[in-house]
Amino acid sequence: MTSPALGVVIVSWNVRELLARCLSSLLADLDASHLVARVIVVDNASRDGTPEVIRAQFPRVELIAREDNLGFAGGNNLGLRACGFGTDNPALHPAACLLLNPDTEVQPGAIKILLDTLYSHPDCAIVTSRLSYGHGSFQHSAFHFPGLGQLYIDLFPVPGRLYESRLNGRYPRRLFEGSKPFDIDTPLGAVMLLRREAIEQVGLFDEDFALYCEEIDWAARFKEAGWKNLCAPAARIVHHSGQSTSQVQVESFVKLWTSRYRLHTKHPQFASMSLARRIVIAGMKRKRRDASPEMKAACEKIVDVWTGDGGWQTKDEGRKR
Helix, strand or coil, X not given: CCCCCXXXXXXXXXXXXXXXXXXXXXXXXXHHCCCCEEEXXXXXXXXCCHHHHXXXXXXXXXXXXXXXXXXXXXXXXXXXXXXXXXXXXXXXXCCEEEEECCCEEECCCHXXXXXXXXXXXXXXXXXXXXXXXXXXXXXXXXECCCCHHHHHHHHCCCCHHHHHCHHHCECCHHHHHCCCCEEECEECCCEEEEEHHHHHXXXXXXXXXXXXXXXXXXXXXXXXXXXXXXXEEEEEEEECCCXXXXXXXXXXXXXXXXXXXXXXXXXXXXXXXXXHHHHHHHHHHHHHCCCXXXXXXXXXXXXXXXXXXXXXXXXXXXXXC
């Protein structure tokens, strides 16, 4: 028993219509490029009829319908294991595996460009594409590893020009406007084509990340193992960003900053942890001032995580509340 040269894993939660568009565009591009792939959808306990749509409209797609929500890392790991990773039989491992968000739409030729880029760079672990939002505007698909600047910019007002700067982890837009692949630290998790040998060496996602930052940790682990990561801007994919997490905004906010804490403690080379802690605690205290009760409670949870001592306010602050 052998596996196709390409595996595709899509983890979905309550985005039935977007997932159908994603699969239609993916299968059309695979067929047009004469590529054979094993496509697996891991559905994280959707309540919108997603499994029924997959079974009825996409018989080529393998469906793993969960009754519980495994999250991004757990869902993708389940799909990767279904592709053969984590087994002792290398013949089951596809040569490459594409991880796609369900809110993406593959543009013609994108998959072949990603594969050609991966195969022409034998030291590459991850290749990502150029992204655009659903309305057509540019979206950053690759970033430098996060540092203190990104934490500060996310929590405090700064001049607008800094949002597009290296300080905020951005690469120059001119790199995305060309056709030449360029080195990156980490992709956005919406599109990631991975080399079999890199996955076999480094392992799967770290499932201790509740949500967010999993791909940053993975990209860092690949680079620490000697691989490089690339963006192939000639490959174009549309990303209807944040459609799943927007359904649980406050919960997602807590998970984001909890995952960022884990990321910075796991990879201390990104930033000074003592300074990162000060920035985040000050930013959350600022954010809670005019926040809703629900968001105030979320900020308290986040500061509790980042202080690590169970407390989050001074005695004077406690008397004022």
